[in-house]
Amino acid sequence: MTVGFVMMCHTALDRAAQVARYWASNGAPIVIHVDKRVNRPDYTAMVRALADLPNISFSPRFKCEWGTFSLVAATQAASEQILAMHASVRHVFLASGSCLPLRPLKELTDYLDAHPYTDFIESVTTADVEWTVGGKDFERFTLRFPFSWKRQRRLFDRYTELQRRVGLKRKIPDGLIPHLGSQWWCLTRQTLSAILQDPKRPRYDRYFNRVWIPDESYFQTLARLYTTSIESRSLTLSKFDIQGKPHIFYDDHLQLLRRSDCFVARKIWPKAGRLYATFLTPHPDREQQAAPNPAKIDRLFAKAAERRAKGRPGLYMQSRFPLKDRENGKTPTPYSMFQGFTDLFENFDGWLTKYTGAQVHGHLFGPTHAEFSNGETIATGGLSNVATLRDYNPRAFLTNLIWNNRGERQCFMFSPRDTQAINWFTATDPNAQISVISGAWALPLFRSNQDFSAIRRDAARLQQIEIDHLAILRTMYVKARVRIWTLAEFIENPMEHLQTILNEINPATARALAEVPRMVDLTGFGQFLQNLKNQGMQPRLMGDFSATHDRWPNIPRQERPYLIK
Template sequence: MSLGVVILVHNALGRATEVIRHWALSGCPVVVHVDSAMRPARFERFRAGFDDISDRVLFCDRHRCEWGGWGIVAATQSGARMMLDSFPEVAHVYLASGSCVPLRPVSELTAYLAARGDTDFIESATVADVPWTVGGLSEERFSLRFPFSWKRQRWAFDRYVALQRRLGVRRRLPAGLVPHMGSQWWCLTRGTLEAILSDPQRPALDRYFARVWIPDESYFQSLARRWSKRIESRSLTMCKFDFQGKPHLFYDDHLPLLRRSDCFVARKVWPRAEAIYAQMAAGGHAAETAEPAPARIDRVFVAATERRVRGRAGLYMQSRMPNENWENGFTAAPYGVLEGFAELYEGFEGWFARASGATVHGHLFAPEGAAFEEGATLWRGGLSSNAVLRDHDARRFLTNLIWNGRGARQVFQFGPRDSQHVSWDIAKDPNARIGVISGAWAVPLFRSGRAVADLRDTAARLQKTEADHLGVLRSPYAKARVRIWTLAEVLEAPSEALAQMLADIAPSRVGVLPDPPPMLPLDGFGGFLQEMRNRGMHPYLTGDIPAEPRTRPRRPAPKPYLVSRPNA
């Protein structure tokens, strides 16, 4: 008999019973620690379940085990002391919990340890070399005091930490102690464990670590460095953590991954993972002399964490209130935003849809409601054209539209008359392809036929809104592909803006540019703008459009000239 197991139990007693009996019936003596928070009657019923193997399963003194507190270390010390005193033939002591399930036959583990009789398997790294601490306390867990429970007394915990920081508190380390950290789950040789429990400085060490935060990740990890002859800084128990520092829970669908890892023990297994517990009961997955290799499945867990934290492009974390800016890309696919084109060209949306092959909507953020393609009032995914529903969360309206329509390029019109809730969102979105004809808002005003005096305030408001929007698009934070033309520039070369936006929004389009749609008649538009200026509203965003149409000056006819011939 060369391997003894100390097991810490606090819940899921049915599964813990299966695990303890499996270790014991496989030839390993077991010392069990049960959290003192468990009611005495329940504890006695649990202990009575091992009366038939009471020579191999012992129960040590009970301690209150609270996450982050000293009780877990005290429980481990009690269990380890009983193991060393009661089973002198034990050469290695394995620390596990009631939810740590053996994956391979116990005989393979005992053979593996017998071949490495002087080796301690304990993850032990200096604080500076530990990248996995989560929560902002790494060196400080050793230099500050933590008398309050992080879970039950969080307010007092946080305030006391802040007070110590403000006062510059620094605890003095016991002589010769170099703090190390690592996984709680280890396998130590008898000699190393006996030396740790019999350390001459143990009273001082215990007093010090009793006020360290999460001492079960540092007590044995630090003292093993003092007494061990040979350390392999790794745990034989596979334990994966998520980005918040919480252990992954293994389910039945993880079983193929667990087998691939060739690890001896997995922590932490869901109590209802029937297939994993059934494999344990059947003797485990035999891997003969294979070396445990948890790194083989790291790629899967990294991908799972990436999916959990960032999700798929255009989707959000699944919670009641998604964290701002945690999305993996604001939208799911590239899309187009055209500003001013529909105001200038007749039948523009239909023409652009035919030319680009995209789904072209009208003004999705118009005050009267979303103008979906072909005038639909309800679009894919149950998106409603109702303005109140849309503006309740305009950002999600936009991202849902792009996600639901990701089979085709989505294009919509935008302008200063529209709700500006998504102005910054589209500007910062790398998927957005934005084309702006600044000042095109003046065309519908001109064609309305109303008096300039009645339109002056409306024009000023629209220009102010568009100026603010253009400032956003020109911001250093903007990541969209943005092209801006003044209305005057487009009137000079109507096809240039259309060609560039077709190239941006439909880059795979081949063939010559189709004939542009007819431009709305603008006779007298220059005079309309001049009348605006005369009334004190300068429409500078339109560019330089003269009051009278420019006419090219006629060249004077060339003067005749005579070539005289010299006299013969």
């Protein structure tokens, strides 16, 4: 037999025993190390379950803790035992209790027979490592780390910072060039025995005893001293997420694991019964697979890592709410906001629905309630039209609405009378299309039957609100597509401006307008603005309206044209 296995187990011992029995039944010698923190009854049960297999033995137990030298010490003891007990072993394969063989043992032995003097261990210099998480690439070799990162995090951080401040640095033993890599390797007997029997080993062990995460650097560094042929890769498929935690494989990853052509994979979910049943069942008619090539599935893992880090555009989760302005897209799809259009046109939302096919809402942020399309009180996604609920988090209200209706263009009306909490959000959203007719808010006041003193107060308040909003829309931070017209400018040629808006909403089906919505009667509006001036309030946003005669759009107002039935 050319290969023997060292298994490092600390949990799910029943699954680890199942894998050990599979390898041992096919003739491979196994040495198992069980973490000393595992209680005695569970350990004894595993020993008894495998007692009928003479080529399985158990090594002295160490209390292993992540990031410490205890993992290296346990591996050393188990490796010494397998080399001493099994002289026929030419390669030693280090595996964990959560590993699962993906290919028959014979394929692995045939592969190693074809590479009898090759060590398979990921071993790269710190300058070439991109996957370390949490920093300390080279510092892990020059600083001391006597404290546990998990149990003594405060002491760990403070002592690390103290060493940096005072400039304390350790001397790397002569002849060592620090390398990093996966802890799961397959080394030849010659290389592994040279590491374990080196007269300088006590010195190396003392040095690595204070290195951070030495199981990713001890064998990876020392193998470079003794190997005659090394391939810097692991024969074990192991993938890590953006936080440096291993991906866990479940039953639905069956085809993915098959495609990898790898000999062993970790980390397998203990309850993935389908995976264990599939890969631990002999298939004599199975075709020989190609050499291991985990790169075949790297693209999927890269996409998963990107999804994990960035999320989906416009989707927010309470457990992972993004920092401000660091979202992967504020919203998922384009939408349109119209300000002033319902003040200038009659039944504008009905006309817009007809020409765009979009879902057109009224004033979503109106003062009394959210005006959903078709008068609905509950929108898709369970959004209520109650203003109190909406105003608790207006941005979440808008993003939820767009996310839950992302298959359909969303349009809504806006006004200085509405809640203004979303102004910056929409202005900095690349998906937003914002069209503003400034000063149109004055038209409802013009047609109202209030005392003129009340009208003047409302006009002053609404004008200041719109001035503040327009200032936002004209800043350098705006990413939305913004069009702003004064009221006077818009009514000079409304058809042209409306055509521009519609072409942008739906360019694929753009067609020339045959009708526009009916405009409200503007007779006397110029005098109304002059009256506001006479009362001490200066209208600034409507454009040039003469008090002596009214300016009308090029399209005359008739009895029936432009009405939407």
